[in-house]
Amino acid sequence: MSLPVLICDDSALARKQMARSLPDNWNVEITFATHGGEGLEAIKQGQGSVVFLDLNMPVMDGYEVLEAVCKQDLNAMVIVVSGDIQPEAREKVMGFGALDFIKKPVSKEKIADILKKYGVINEADLLPDPTPAAIPEPSVVEAELADDEMTAYAGPKIELPNDARDAYQEVANVAMGQAADLLARLLNVFVLLPIPTVNLLEVSELTMALEAAESTDTISAVCQGYIGAGIAGEALILFHDSSFKDMAGLMNFKGELNEQAEVEVMMDIANILIGAFLKGFAEQLDMSFSQGHPVVLGQHCQISELVNENQARWKQTLAIEINYVIENHNIHCDLLMLFTEDSITTLNNKLTYLLN
Template sequence: MTTRVLICDDSRFARRQMARAVPKGWDVEMLYAENGQQALDIIRQGQADVTFLDLNMPVMDGYQAMEQIRSEDLPTMVIVVSGDVQPEARKRMQAMGALDFIAKPVDTEKLAGLLTQYGLYSGDMEKRQVEEDTASQSDRLDVYRELINVAMGQAGDKLAQVLGEFIHLPIPNVNQIASSELRMAIAEIQHKAYVSAVSQGFVSAGIKGEALVIFNETNFSSLVKLLKYRSQALNEQQEVEALMDVSNILIGACLNALAEQLDVKFSQNHPIILGRHCDLEQLLKNNVSRWNQVVAIEIGYSIDSQDIHFDLLLLFPKESMDVMFDKLMYMSGRADGYPA
C-alpha cells in the first residue's frame, strides 16, 4: 500500500535532500510544501500519512504548524527534520505530538531505522533517486542557506548547553552583495546605534572568510550571569570576557559544522574586539571587507527570556562560496547538478 509522504521545508535543496534520504524500497507518493501553512492545507485534505516537518520557516514555522495539527487532531504522523538540535526544541515538538526528531543533514540509515522502529517501513536502505537539473544563482543561495542552517543549529545548541537557555534561531539571511554595500546591509540587520563587536578570520583550502559577532546594548549583566563567572558583578573585564566567550562558542561551533559538511578543516585567526559600546557606522567604516563581491550570511540569535540579542555575520568572497558549493555537491553525490 502506497504511503503518502509530505516533505515540508522552505529550502528547495533541503526538500530534495530529504527526498533522496527516503529509502528506495519504501512505496511512497511524495508531496512538498514550502511552509507550515502549505503543509496544513495538504494534511487537511487527507493527503499526508507521514509528514517530515522543518522548524524554521517563513509564513508559518514548524512549531505553529504542529500546534494546529494537534489542536485539529489532523490525520498525519509527524517526524521533525531540523537543523535546530537543541534538546528543548525536541522536547517542545514531542510534547505537541511529534513522533520523533531527526537532525539535518539526514542520515539515510538512521532514517530507515527510525521508520522501521515505528512500523512504517521494512526493507533495504538504498537511497531514492531524484531528478537533477542545473543550478541557477537563486538555487545556489538556497544551497548556501541550508548549509548555514545546519551550522547555525549546531552553534545554537552549543550555546544553549553553556548558558542553560533556549536559543531562538531565525531563518538565515543569505545575500550576494558588493563590498561597498556591506555597511548598509549590516546596518539594516542591527538597528541599534551603539554596539560591541568581535571579528575572527578563518581559512581552508580554497576557502577564506571572516566572522563578525555584533552585540546590541541590552542586558550584558544577564549574559555574565548565564556564563556563571565567579564574580557576577558587571565590570569592563567581565564584559570583555563575555564578548569573547560567546563569540568563540558561536564561531567555533558554526565553523566546525561547516567543516564537517564540506569535509575540510578551518584554521582560525585569533579573535579581536572591533569595538565596545561604539557607533555602528564608525565601526563598519573602519572594518568593511576589502573583497569586491561577498556572500553575506546573517544569523540573528536571541535569548528572549533574558532580552539578549546578537548577530553572527559570516562573510565569504564569491570565489570561496563557489568552492563550497562544489564541495557540497560532491559530498551530496550530485557533482554535476542541482536537484529539481
C-alpha cells in the same frame, strides 16, 4: 496502494536530501511543501500520512504545524527533521505529538531505523524490486550550481542564483543549529533561531545590512578570521550593548561589569558561536577550517564607525547573516560569516559534491 508521504521544508536542498534518504523500495507517493502553511494544507488533503517536518520555515513554522495537527486531530504521523537540535526544541515537538526528532543532515540508515522502530514501514509496504520512489521536483539546485554562471565572472559583480542561495542557506541552517545547541546547553537557555539570510554584498551594501541590524542600540564587535582549502573569510559577531548584563548573569560572571569584563564575556560567547558554526559548516562540506585569534573591532560604537574603520578588509563578500536571540533574556547578537569573493568557486564545488 502507495502511502502518501509529505516532505515539508523551505529548502529545496533539504527536500531533495530527505527524498533521497527514504528507503529505495518503499511504496510511497511523495508530495513537497515549501512552508508550514502549504504543508498543513497538504496534510488536510490527505497527502501526508507520514510527514517529515522542518521547524524553521516562513508562513508557519514547524511548531505551529504540529500544534494545528494536534488540535485538529489530523491523521498524520509527524517526524521532525531539523537543524535546531537544542534539547528544548526536542521537548517542545514531542510535547506537540511528534513521532520522533531527527537532526539534519539526514541519513538513509537513520530514516530506516525510525520508520521500522515505530512500525511505519513493513514488508507489505515494500515494492518487490528496489525501484526508488519518484522525486517530483527537478534537480534545479544542482543544475544551477554546475552552471558556468557562478564561476565565469562576466563583470565586476558576481550574481548569486536563487537556487545556489538556497543551498548555502540550508548548510548554514544546520551549522547555526549546532552552534545554538552548544550555547543552549552551556547557558541552560533556549535560543530562538531565524532563517539565515545569504547575499553577495559590496562593502556599501554590507554597511546598509549591518545598520539595519543595529536598531537604536550601540554595539560591540568581535572579528575572527578562518581559512580552509581554497576558502577564507572572517566571522563578525555584533553584540547589542544592552545584552551584556544578562550575558554576564548567565555566565555567572563575578565582579564589576567594566569594559575589560565585557571583552571577556564577548570572547567567550564569540568562541562558542563562531567555533561551533564553522565546525558544523565544515563537516557538511567534508573539510576543516583553521581559525585565527579573535579580535575586538570596537566597543560601544555605531555601525557606521565600525564599517568606516574596516572598509579595506570587506570588499565584495558572500555574507551569511544569523540573528541569535535568547528566549526570556535581553540578549541579541548578530553573526555574519563573510566569505571572500575568491572562495565562491570552491564553495560551489563543495556544494555540488554535497548534492551528488
